[in-house]
Amino acid sequence: MSTVTAPSSASTSPTTRSMWRGGRGILLVGLLVLVTALVPVLLSSPGTEGRPLDPGDSSDVGAKALAQLLGGRGVSVERVDSVSALISAAGPDSQLLIGDTDFLSEADARRIAGSGQDRLIVGAVPHLDVLAGGLLVKEHVRTRSREPRCDLRAATGAGSAHLGGVSFTAPAGGAGCYPAAGHPTLVRYTTGGRTVTVVGDGAFMTNLRLAEDGNAALAMNLAGARPRLIWLVAPEQWDPTLAGPEGRSLGDLIPSGVSWAVVQLAVAVGVVALWRGRRLGPVVAERLPVVVRAAETVEGRGRLYRARRARDRAAPALRAAAIDRLAPRLGLPPTAAPDEVVAATAARTGLDAREVRATLYGAVPADDGGLVALAGYLDTLERQVRDS
Amino acid sequence: MALTGRAGLLAALGALLVLAAPDPPMAVLGVALLLAALVVIDLLFAGGVRGLRFHRDGERLVRLGESVTVGLVVENPGRRRVRGVVRDAWPPSAGSAPRHLRVDVPSGQRRRLVTTLTPTRRGDREAVTVTVRSLGPLGLAARQGSHVVPWSVRVLPPFLSRKHLPGKLARLRELDGRHPALVRGQGTEFDSLREYVVGDDVRSIDWRASARRSDVVVRTWRPERDRRVLIVLDTGRTSAGRVGVAPGVAPRVAPLPGQASGWPRLDWSMDAALLLAALASRAGDRVDFLAYDRTVRAWLSGASRTDLLSSLVNAMAPIEAELVEADSPGMVAAVLARAKRRCLVVLLTDVNAAAMEEGLLPVLPRLSSRHTVLVAAVADPRVAAMASGRGTAEQVYDAAAAERLRGERRRITARLRGQGVEVVDALPEDIAPALADAYLALKAAGRL
Numbered sequence: 001m002s003t004v005t006a007p008s009s010a011s012t013s014p015t016t017r018s019m020w021r022g023g024r025g026i027l028l029v030g031l032l033v034l035v036t037a038l039v040p041v042l043l044s045s046p047g048t049e050g051r052p053l054d055p056g057d058s059s060d061v062g063a064k065a066l067a068q069l070l071g072g073r074g075v076s077v078e079r080v081d082s083v084s085a086l087i088s089a090a091g092p093d094s095q096l097l098i099g100d101t102d103f104l105s106e107a108d109a110r111r112i113a114g115s116g117q118d119r120l121i122v123g124a125v126p127h128l129d130v131l132a133g134g135l136l137v138k139e140h141v142r143t144r145s146r147e148p149r150c151d152l153r154a155a156t157g158a159g160s161a162h163l164g165g166v167s168f169t170a171p172a173g174g175a176g177c178y179p180a181a182g183h184p185t186l187v188r189y190t191t192g193g194r195t196v197t198v199v200g201d202g203a204f205m206t207n208l209r210l211a212e213d214g215n216a217a218l219a220m221n222l223a224g225a226r227p228r229l230i231w232l233v234a235p236e237q238w239d240p241t242l243a244g245p246e247g248r249s250l251g252d253l254i255p256s257g258v259s260w261a262v263v264q265l266a267v268a269v270g271v272v273a274l275w276r277g278r279r280l281g282p283v284v285a286e287r288l289p290v291v292v293r294a295a296e297t298v299e300g301r302g303r304l305y306r307a308r309r310a311r312d313r314a315a316p317a318l319r320a321a322a323i324d325r326l327a328p329r330l331g332l333p334p335t336a337a338p339d340e341v342v343a344a345t346a347a348r349t350g351l352d353a354r355e356v357r358a359t360l361y362g363a364v365p366a367d368d369g370g371l372v373a374l375a376g377y378l379d380t381l382e383r384q385v386r387d388s
Numbered sequence: 389m390a391l392t393g394r395a396g397l398l399a400a401l402g403a404l405l406v407l408a409a410p411d412p413p414m415a416v417l418g419v420a421l422l423l424a425a426l427v428v429i430d431l432l433f434a435g436g437v438r439g440l441r442f443h444r445d446g447e448r449l450v451r452l453g454e455s456v457t458v459g460l461v462v463e464n465p466g467r468r469r470v471r472g473v474v475r476d477a478w479p480p481s482a483g484s485a486p487r488h489l490r491v492d493v494p495s496g497q498r499r500r501l502v503t504t505l506t507p508t509r510r511g512d513r514e515a516v517t518v519t520v521r522s523l524g525p526l527g528l529a530a531r532q533g534s535h536v537v538p539w540s541v542r543v544l545p546p547f548l549s550r551k552h553l554p555g556k557l558a559r560l561r562e563l564d565g566r567h568p569a570l571v572r573g574q575g576t577e578f579d580s581l582r583e584y585v586v587g588d589d590v591r592s593i594d595w596r597a598s599a600r601r602s603d604v605v606v607r608t609w610r611p612e613r614d615r616r617v618l619i620v621l622d623t624g625r626t627s628a629g630r631v632g633v634a635p636g637v638a639p640r641v642a643p644l645p646g647q648a649s650g651w652p653r654l655d656w657s658m659d660a661a662l663l664l665a666a667l668a669s670r671a672g673d674r675v676d677f678l679a680y681d682r683t684v685r686a687w688l689s690g691a692s693r694t695d696l697l698s699s700l701v702n703a704m705a706p707i708e709a710e711l712v713e714a715d716s717p718g719m720v721a722a723v724l725a726r727a728k729r730r731c732l733v734v735l736l737t738d739v740n741a742a743a744m745e746e747g748l749l750p751v752l753p754r755l756s757s758r759h760t761v762l763v764a765a766v767a768d769p770r771v772a773a774m775a776s777g778r779g780t781a782e783q784v785y786d787a788a789a790a791e792r793l794r795g796e797r798r799r800i801t802a803r804l805r806g807q808g809v810e811v812v813d814a815l816p817e818d819i820a821p822a823l824a825d826a827y828l829a830l831k832a833a834g835r836l
Contacts, residue, residue, distance in 0.1 A: 013534050264403040271396045278532070281518075
């Protein structure tokens with residue numbers, strides 16, 4: 001056909017200038033977003049995150065208010081963040097407060113239990129079976145204002161307080177207060193000559209709740225039972241590495257080259273991603289003509305007939321089609337009356353006229369089986385007319 | 389720019405180096421810097437892509453189902469050799485192959501790359517972009533850029549029914565009286581007198597002329613000539629439905645279950661129109677062509693006999709069925725405005741009860757009173773298959789639905805015939821020969 005040289009080509013790749021021109025708006029908006037996100041972070045004071053039940057924390061979940069109240073009543077509060085410090089600080093006139101201490105290992109719990117001090121355990125701390133032997137956790141209950149309903153002086157003096165969290169089954173000889181569904185949420189009992197007090201939840205001691213109900217009184221009564229209160233809190237930076245017997249963790253045993261090789265492999269993965277991710281030219285889109293089968297409407301009508309079991313529509317359609325095909329073969333006009341068609345068909349095939357009439361102009365079949373049979377009869381009738 | 393697999397491999401090998409190095413953090417940094425330096429060097433020494441110049445040559449036209457080659461000349465006016473891959477992107481239905489072309493053009497030289505197109509549907513296909521990835525000497529990184537190199541290939545209707553043409557032409561010659569079998573011409577126009585030869589029909593002897601000469605003379609007849617045939621293609625929504633199986637063109641991707649692999653009615657109609665046009669032009673009639681839905685999509689008039697078919701396929705190639713209801717009064721008005729003298733109007737549409745009753749039937753008398761009208765419609769073989777479904781209740785319900793549609797078609801056909809309109813309603817594979825036969829029958833009857 002034709003061989004023509006086309007007009008010359010034109011590059012469509014972006015130049016540095018066009019990229020700068022197109023991208024500077026986006027860059028500016030991105031910078032603005034970054035600045036507006038960073039400014040409040042930089043201006044605000046660090047460490048706003050609350051540390052639950054920390055005597056030095058003044059946020060809602062902290063317990064600085066309680067610590068100050070205790071100090072005002074002549075109870076010295078010593079904040080420690082490790083079990084070793086707790087043991088060494090403990091003296092004969094001290095009580096241990098164990099609150100938000102998820103980091104405790106079982107060995108730590110045994111050391112605390114063996115230290116021979118009074119203990120106030122707040123919340124469902126780990127290794128409760130070691131720290132408060134004989135006590136059984138019953139179930140989780142809602143924290144709300146509850147009545148003491150016991151004869152423990154610390155509780156009756158304070159009256160109602162916010163308690164809940166978990167309920168317990170007190171060991172024999174223990175006192176249980178603030179019951180929820182019959183099980184106490186505060187239990188005080190004596191084991192090994194030491195008083196152990198367990199409360200299901202520490203909410204009543206927090207800065208947020210201390211002023212409500214009898215919370216402050218209860219907290220003072222419980223925490224201020226001894227002149228010194230050794231308060232165990234979670235350490236600022238808790239090192240979860242499980243050190244081996246020689247103090248060397250698994251991480252220490254891996255040569256440092258390996259982790260850096262992993263870093264290098266990550267770089268390699270990045271390079272491979274860049275390699276595979278760069279497409280050779282843009283994706284080509286194409287407007288395609290609509291793809292719709294012409295028979296779709298017929299199929300839809302068939303499904304509708306099927307869904308409604310529309311034999312009263314299907315049977316006349318089949319009969320009309322058969323009659324349309326029969327009439328020319330019988331030499332009849334398309335407008336022939338039923339009687340003529342029946343008579344001509346019966347004469348041609350030798351079938352009984354009533355049978356032919358029932359097939360071509362009969363009643364609507366009563367069920368689907370009847371419809372299938374009718375289709376078969378019509379086919380047979382047409383064949384007989386054709387072959388005769 | 390673009391990186392290559394080599395760069396990734398190098399970075400991965402760097403991990404081994406880091407593992408063995410005495411100071412791993414510095415080794416990571418060193419490997420990264422080395423890699424970056426090598427990539428920068430590669431990019432600096434890679435051949436420039438932006439300055440490349442392209443030209444195309446090759447075919448502009450292709451029949452659907454056939455392949456053409458389009459050449460792409462890459463000229464490198466830069467100082468460095470350009471080595472890498474080129475992608476000559478075409479729309480998916482252009483069926484371009486291969487996807488990537490290797491290219492190696494030294495400075496100041498040019499190379500010709502060849503892309504083969506095997507289009508899978510009719511219409512105009514425009515080249516999209518040419519993307520070049522020029523590798524550096526180390527093969528670690530490449531410069532990449534795109535160029536627009538305009539070229540378009542028009543995919544013409546395949547005219548599959550041309551296989552029927554010899555047979556129909558033989559019948560035409562029979563009508564003409566020029567058949568080798570010396571059958572008496574069945575035409576209606578007196579052509580000429582010639583000497584009697586053995587085998588001629590004695591009924592055609594012209595006694596008066598024979599008396600004037602000393603020889604027996606026969607009259608020859610020929611069919612009427614120089615009549616006008618106006619082929620009107622309905623490109624409305626009813627032409628978009630797919631029927632039958634797309635012939636010849638094997639689908640590159642298997643159609644999804646339940647999805648059509650068929651051809652639109654429009655394409656079958658075009659095939660029939662091409663056969664009719666070829667036949668009518670050989671028979672000495674003038675063929676005009678109109679494609680219409682709500683406006684005139686194509687109008688071809690006064691094409692000479694020799695280039696009628698090529699003009700016709702060119703006019704048909706870009707036509708797609710529009711998803712709008714065809715404007716039948718407008719179509720009739722357009723036909724009446726264009727056909728001043730009496731002609732045969734061949735209307736290629738669908739005998740669809742709803743569309744016909746509201747659209748064409750009321751306005752058809754205006755057309756049929758001045759012209760001979762022939763309506764050709766493509767029937768759906770799927771409906772025929774459904775109508776013969778028996779056995780289960782589901783199949784019988786489908787059969788009833790199909791029979792209902794066929795009944796409506798028969799009713800419309802009867803009404804059209806009642807208005808004096810010829811109707812050809814045939815399956816996709818048969819529509820072209822059936823339409824040609826109808827034309828020949830009209831011609832033999834002298835009704836043009």
